[in-house]
Amino acid sequence: MEIYLDTGNVDEIRKAAETGMLSGVTTNPTLIAKEGRDFKQVITEIARILERHTQSFTVSAETHSTDADGMVKEGIEYAKYHKNVIVKVPMTRDGIIAVQQLGKRKIRCNVTLCFSPNQALLAAKAGAYIVSPFVGRIDDHGGEGMELIEQIREIYDNYEFATKILVASVRHPGHVRDAALLGADIVTLPATVFEQLFAHPLTDKGLEKFLADYRKSQAALEQGKRA
Ligand code: E4P
Numbered sequence: 014m015e016i017y018l019d020t021g022n023v024d025e026i027r028k029a030a031e032t033g034m035l036s037g038v039t040t041n042p043t044l045i046a047k048e049g050r051d052f053k054q055v056i057t058e059i060a061r062i063l064e065r066h067t068q069s070f071t072v073s074a075e076t077h078s079t080d081a082d083g084m085v086k087e088g089i090e091y092a093k094y095h096k097n098v099i100v101k102v103p104m105t106r107d108g109i110i111a112v113q114q115l116g117k118r119k120i121r122c123n124v125t126l127c128f129s130p131n132q133a134l135l136a137a138k139a140g141a142y143i144v145s146p147f148v149g150r151i152d153d154h155g156g157e158g159m160e161l162i163e164q165i166r167e168i169y170d171n172y173e174f175a176t177k178i179l180v181a182s183v184r185h186p187g188h189v190r191d192a193a194l195l196g197a198d199i200v201t202l203p204a205t206v207f208e209q210l211f212a213h214p215l216t217d218k219g220l221e222k223f224l225a226d227y228r229k230s231q232a233a234l235e236q237g238k239r240a
Contacts, residue, residue: 014217023058057095088122
């Protein structure tokens, strides 16, 4: 399962990328707005950071139009920023039309704001490279986000769709574990959740004891030599 960072913050991306665990970045208009920077500059800088670590990354850049023609126009422009930029379009009727038109130009799309198995089916039929079901927002509304992932996995396997399932709107490490158990292709994480993946209190406790014992044994040896 690939791990992406869900942010427009280049410092967070640099820090996560140095671990060698990062395969891409997703952005959305809210995340870009948080940075208060020019859209093209942010996307281009993200691509430059990632290409230092891997050649097969993707950066998702989201369109702002609501009509298919507008999305296609924006998508063609974004694809010029860097060969690994993929165009994020909303899961709407127009979005599905735009995915197919961009596909004819060999421009890959990430269909975002997916909340149902049928939407995911349409995204795959349109030839989306990635579909992004939002598990956290479903949970926030009292639903079971991971059930959607399970259903999409089954549908895609039934028909051998190549569209990658990207688990979005991740809130905690449990979502990452469940995504991996269900066979999702990608998870995109806020930097805080990414950092949490490395940690376990028993690792810290265990390491503390190992290091203390090592220091003690070395000190005892030194003392023995001196005696
Ligand atoms: C990523 O592609 C999505 O835009 C993002 O994960 C949404 O997350 P949120 O529900 O926390 O805004």
